[in-house]
Amino acid sequence: MALPFSYHWRNLLVRKTTTGLNILVVAAVVGVFCWLIGFAGALHSSLATASDSRKLIVLKSGATSESNSAIRTDEYNKLNQIAEVERLPGSGAPLISPEMIVQVQLPRVRDQGTTRANVGVRGVTETALQVHRNIKVLGRSFAPGAQEVIAGVSAAKQFGGLEIGETIHLGYASDRPYRIVGYFSAAGGPLESEIWGYLPSLMNAYNRAMYSSASMLLQPGAAAEPVITQINGPAIQLKAQTEAQYWSEQAKNIRIYLNITYVLVAIMSLAAIFSIANTMFSSVAGRTREIAMLRTIGFSGVQILTGFLLEAVMLSLLGAVMGCLGCAAWLATVGRTKDMFGATTFTSLAFEIQLTPMIILAALGCVALVGAVGALFPAWRAARVQVVTALREA
Amino acid sequence: MTITYVLMQNLRRNRLRTALTAIAFALPMAVFVSAISFVAMFVRIAQANEKELRLGVHHRTTLTNYLPDGLRRKIEGLDPQRTRLSAVCGMRWFGGRVPETPNALTSLAADADTFPIVYSELDLTPEDTALWQRDKRAAIVGMGPAETYHWKVGQRVVLESTVPPYLSLDFNIIKISDNEMRTNFFYFRRDYLEDSLKEVNADGARCNIFWIKCQSAEAMRSLQEEIDRMTANTPDETKTEDENAFVANFTQALGDIPGLMQVMAAVVVFIIALVAGNTMMMSFRERTRELAVFKAIGFQAPRVFSIIMAESVMLATIGSLLGVVPTATFLLFFPITMFRFGPISRIEVSPLAVVVSLTIALLVGLLAGVWPAYQAMRLRTVDALRRVA
Numbered sequence: 001m002a003l004p005f006s007y008h009w010r011n012l013l014v015r016k017t018t019t020g021l022n023i024l025v026v027a028a029v030v031g032v033f034c035w036l037i038g039f040a041g042a043l044h045s046s047l048a049t050a051s052d053s054r055k056l057i058v059l060k061s062g063a064t065s066e067s068n069s070a071i072r073t074d075e076y077n078k079l080n081q082i083a084e085v086e087r088l089p090g091s092g093a094p095l096i097s098p099e100m101i102v103q104v105q106l107p108r109v110r111d112q113g114t115t116r117a118n119v120g121v122r123g124v125t126e127t128a129l130q131v132h133r134n135i136k137v138l139g140r141s142f143a144p145g146a147q148e149v150i151a152g153v154s155a156a157k158q159f160g161g162l163e164i165g166e167t168i169h170l171g172y173a174s175d176r177p178y179r180i181v182g183y184f185s186a187a188g189g190p191l192e193s194e195i196w197g198y199l200p201s202l203m204n205a206y207n208r209a210m211y212s213s214a215s216m217l218l219q220p221g222a223a224a225e226p227v228i229t230q231i232n233g234p235a236i237q238l239k240a241q242t243e244a245q246y247w248s249e250q251a252k253n254i255r256i257y258l259n260i261t262y263v264l265v266a267i268m269s270l271a272a273i274f275s276i277a278n279t280m281f282s283s284v285a286g287r288t289r290e291i292a293m294l295r296t297i298g299f300s301g302v303q304i305l306t307g308f309l310l311e312a313v314m315l316s317l318l319g320a321v322m323g324c325l326g327c328a329a330w331l332a333t334v335g336r337t338k339d340m341f342g343a344t345t346f347t348s349l350a351f352e353i354q355l356t357p358m359i360i361l362a363a364l365g366c367v368a369l370v371g372a373v374g375a376l377f378p379a380w381r382a383a384r385v386q387v388v389t390a391l392r393e394a
Numbered sequence: 395m396t397i398t399y400v401l402m403q404n405l406r407r408n409r410l411r412t413a414l415t416a417i418a419f420a421l422p423m424a425v426f427v428s429a430i431s432f433v434a435m436f437v438r439i440a441q442a443n444e445k446e447l448r449l450g451v452h453h454r455t456t457l458t459n460y461l462p463d464g465l466r467r468k469i470e471g472l473d474p475q476r477t478r479l480s481a482v483c484g485m486r487w488f489g490g491r492v493p494e495t496p497n498a499l500t501s502l503a504a505d506a507d508t509f510p511i512v513y514s515e516l517d518l519t520p521e522d523t524a525l526w527q528r529d530k531r532a533a534i535v536g537m538g539p540a541e542t543y544h545w546k547v548g549q550r551v552v553l554e555s556t557v558p559p560y561l562s563l564d565f566n567i568i569k570i571s572d573n574e575m576r577t578n579f580f581y582f583r584r585d586y587l588e589d590s591l592k593e594v595n596a597d598g599a600r601c602n603i604f605w606i607k608c609q610s611a612e613a614m615r616s617l618q619e620e621i622d623r624m625t626a627n628t629p630d631e632t633k634t635e636d637e638n639a640f641v642a643n644f645t646q647a648l649g650d651i652p653g654l655m656q657v658m659a660a661v662v663v664f665i666i667a668l669v670a671g672n673t674m675m676m677s678f679r680e681r682t683r684e685l686a687v688f689k690a691i692g693f694q695a696p697r698v699f700s701i702i703m704a705e706s707v708m709l710a711t712i713g714s715l716l717g718v719v720p721t722a723t724f725l726l727f728f729p730i731t732m733f734r735f736g737p738i739s740r741i742e743v744s745p746l747a748v749v750v751s752l753t754i755a756l757l758v759g760l761l762a763g764v765w766p767a768y769q770a771m772r773l774r775t776v777d778a779l780r781r782v783a
Binding site: 017018021022024025028029031032060061062063064067068069070102103104105108111115116117118171172173174175210249252261264267268270271272274275277278279281282285286338339340341346348 | 456489555556558648
């Protein structure tokens with residue numbers, strides 16, 4: 001028979017202050033941990049959802065992103081020779097979407113407009129909705145003839161002036177009023193941070209004669225590699241990438257920051273291990289006689305070892321719960337919205353940090369491990385208490 | 395028996411605890427000193443930028459829109475007597491990358507004549523300036539790219555532009571600047587870029603930004619207003635801001651890492667305070683009897699108070715030294731250089747950060763000792779002796 005659960009529970013309660021302080025240490029570490037994982041996770045999932053394996057993004061060779069790419073119409077037309085492109089049923093028009101991307105500076109909602117973000121504005125044609133299959137227009141789309149745009153849901157939430165019915169000023173000199181007539185979602189992908197309008201109208205507003213990029217949808221089952229080779233080759237001389245490749249390239253710089261913050265969290269978790277070990281050692285030292293008693297009445301060393309481990313894990317889990325609550329409170333009050341530049345896009349990717357059940361589970365798991373590791377040596381010592389000596393001495 | 399002896403004995407009595415506390419204290423302290431160094435570097439750069447009194451003028455819509463070349467004359471025309479501004483330097487983004495590498499360098503083409511005045515902090519010697527004026531392909535490079543690509547002064551390098559029309563140009567490196575504020579930059583002459591663009595029939599002379607060196611803070615404010623007023627209601631409306639406001643746009647856009655580091659530092663202080671407090675409480679609890687004996691044999695309450703306080707401070711000092719010294723030494727010899735964040739090319743521990751860290755540790759030690767020390771002071775000798783025994 002194992003030691004009763006209430007024995008450990010009460011042991012924690014008896015040493016209120018020490019237990020409380022340790023719980024707070026764990027809570028602080030877990031709070032930071034949850035935030036960082038949430039941050040990384042949100043960024044990652046936003047980029048990962050942008051990976052339609054049938055979709056290719058074509059840039060000018062030499063360009064590193066859509067923002068610094070410029071494709072002439074005659075270059076664009078060469079893409080029509082690719083046989084693997086999916087065609088529109090009926091008309092048989094190839095599903096290649098010419099696009100132009102420019103930026104507009106909009107105030108950030110999270111700091112009441114003190115700073116401004118570069119928001120991508122994409123000029124598209126009707127084909128875009130067929131090529132970008134995860135786009136869902138919520139409400140009405142822009143009418144080709146009118147000065148109208150639709151805003152991605154993330155952009156609408158994080159940047160000012162994008163409510164339906166509001167007007168933003170676009171164009172090279174920011175002098176063309178465009179009305180927001182609807183929203184669109186992109187299954188959480190990076191396109192949700194953009195504003196979309198009718199390509200000819202926007203090209204005119206920005207005095208542009210060239211496209212930035214082209215997106216194309218391949219036929220189901222068509223391999224991307226040969227098409228990419230064909231596009232990069234002498235006949236077309238543009239640069240094609242799958243959507244996943246393109247976005248993982250854009251997020252490269254962000255990953256370095258994440259790695260550094262991971263190191264910092266790892267160091268702090270180590271500190272938590274030492275702090276827990278410290279407390280458990282002292283707890284064992286203070287209870288030597290009690291442990292000897294337990295041994296005398298028949299509990300085995302293993303039972304005592306597990307008992308102490310259990311105590312530490314319990315303490316850590318309490319801390320973890322507090323840390324998660326703290327993190328949730330922080331996100332709710334300070335804000336969960338973030339935006340970040342891609343490496344070269346020069347446009348902001350807006351995302352929201354969410355405390356998902358997965359993150360909470362990961363935090364609880366890691367923390368239980370931290371508690372167990374911290375308590376291992378003290379518990380080992382407890383299990384090896386010399387019964388007779390301990391009873392006599394104390 | 396001196397007080398130091400008592401303190402040392404106390405710390406030595408439970409070596410395991412002293413060691414564990416010191417390590418639990420040292421690890422977060424290492425994080426703290428790095429985070430604070432990072433923040434301190436930003437503060438220092440912001441202060442240095444402020445001192446340079448530079449205004450940036452770019453297109454109101456976005457930085458990627460070009461402004462006409464001629465705006466420079468118009469800005470200079472606002473102050474023909476040169477009582478408010480010293481020089482105007484137009485710059486155009488080149489976005490060059492070393493062939494076969496993915497990332498574009500912060501490479502800018504700058505007006506050859508005014509560049510040495512506007513960026514006086516680069517400490518160009520008269521010889522450097524002469525070389526820069528004479529050699530059309532001259533380039534001045536910060537430490538960051540020079541270290542990454544092992545460039546030397548006098549070397550010829552080729553960069554491929556990542557913006558249309560994707561020119562590939564070769565440069566002669568005439569100076570590698572160790573100026574901390576300009577560490578990730580690559581500057582070259584704009585006339586070289588414009589001439590090369592003309593050769594491929596690309597469109598004419600334009601700039602992304604004009605940097606104006608001002609003579610006083612008042613001049614800066616008045617010029618800022620005048621320039622934006624001058625361009626209002628033209629196709630090329632401008633936004634004029636000082637260098638720190640300009641940099642802040644990017645810092646925010648890159649995820650506000652300095653802000654993140656500040657929060658991190660605050661959390662760390664919280665953690666070490668708890669760790670130290672915990673240890674002092676435990677050690678007080680176990681020594682109640684001993685302290686009672688101290689009081690019984692005539693130690694005054696303030697003395698007992700200071701013994702506990704001194705022990706706490708000493709523990710905190712040891713812990714923080716263990717965290718700060720190795721981190722500082724490590725970063726001194728192996729600075730993290732792969733980290734190119736805005737103006738920062740390497741993370742080094744600044745003396746200021748060390749001082750701040752040690753002060754914080756000292757405060758935490760005092761704070762952690764207060765409650766146990768107060769209790770020890772108020773300890774009723776008779777009760778304590780009776781209770782524990």
